[in-house]
Amino acid sequence: MTDGHGTKQDGEAQRVDRASRDGESSPVPACRHWHVIRDDDLVDLLSAHADLRSLCSILEHCADCLPVRPSARDADWICARLALMTERCDDGLEPTLDTLFRRTPSQPLIGVLLDHVAAHRVTDAVYAQDLIVALDPRSIEADRFAPDMLGYMLRCFFDGCRRATDFTELAILTLGHARLTRAARMRLTDSLARSVSP
Numbered sequence: 001m002t003d004g005h006g007t008k009q010d011g012e013a014q015r016v017d018r019a020s021r022d023g024e025s026s027p028v029p030a031c032r033h034w035h036v037i038r039d040d041d042l043v044d045l046l047s048a049h050a051d052l053r054s055l056c057s058i059l060e061h062c063a064d065c066l067p068v069r070p071s072a073r074d075a076d077w078i079c080a081r082l083a084l085m086t087e088r089c090d091d092g093l094e095p096t097l098d099t100l101f102r103r104t105p106s107q108p109l110i111g112v113l114l115d116h117v118a119a120h121r122v123t124d125a126v127y128a129q130d131l132i133v134a135l136d137p138r139s140i141e142a143d144r145f146a147p148d149m150l151g152y153m154l155r156c157f158f159d160g161c162r163r164a165t166d167f168t169e170l171a172i173l174t175l176g177h178a179r180l181t182r183a184a185r186m187r188l189t190d191s192l193a194r195s196v197s198p
Contacts, residue, residue, distance in 0.1 A: 037100060037176045039183040046191050049165045053195060055081050056158035059131075063154040067147035072137040079136050082128040089125040097168065101175050113171040120164035127157040166195055 035041075058078065062070050070078060103111045131153055134145040145153070169188050173180070180188070 035179075036181060037172075037179045037184050038181050039187045041100065042172070042184055042187055045168075046187060049169070049191060052085070052161055052165060055085075056161050059154050059158045063151045063158075066151045069147075069150070070135065075135045075137050079132045082132050082135075086125045086128050086132075089121055097171065097175075100172070110175055113175060117164070117168050117171060120160070120167060124157070124161050124164055127153070127160060131157055162195065166192060 055078075062074075062078070069075070097114055097117055101110050101114065103114065133139055133141055134150055134153055136142055169192050173185070173188055176184075
């Protein structure tokens with residue numbers, strides 16, 4: 001079978017295209033001008049989410065160990081990971097939903113959810129920059145962060161990041177309902193399930 005442009009579609013793409021035309025129970029009308037969302041379209045974003053969730057687990061352990069602070073070596077490693085995160089965010093290198101969804105006046109929910117995702121990214125980057133100052137063993141300001149203050153900062157960061165990654169994946173499931181292949185939907189569902197597992 002070919003699409004409207006004469007391009008051959010696989011069986012999964014045909015199924016999603018039919019669902020798009022039929023408006024299959026999606027809260028957002030499908031946009032036929034955009035491609036089917038396959039699992040490989042989500043690889044970079046979900047890989048970044050897995051890395052971030054791993055970092056959050058490490059930071060939660062740091063918070064639980066206070067008032068004992070991370071060793072200088074561990075703090076250096078954490079700061080490097082946080083710095084990489086903020087640099088990628090500032091340089092626009094983090095995978096974003098704007099490559100998957102188009103903002104249109106007729107579908108305001110798309111713009112609202114994309115704006116929420118972007119706001120979460122900015123907030124997480126700001127918290128990360130604050131944590132670098134608080135954890136860097138070479139920082140002259142590190143000593144002024146008492147254990148209770150540092151614990152609060154750590155929890156603000158990892159709680160916020162976890163909520164942001166979950167929100168982003170739920171947004172994809174909502175906005176891309178009729179465009180997601182079965183494999184893509186399963187990948188998103190598995191990622192969300194892992195985020196709540198102990």
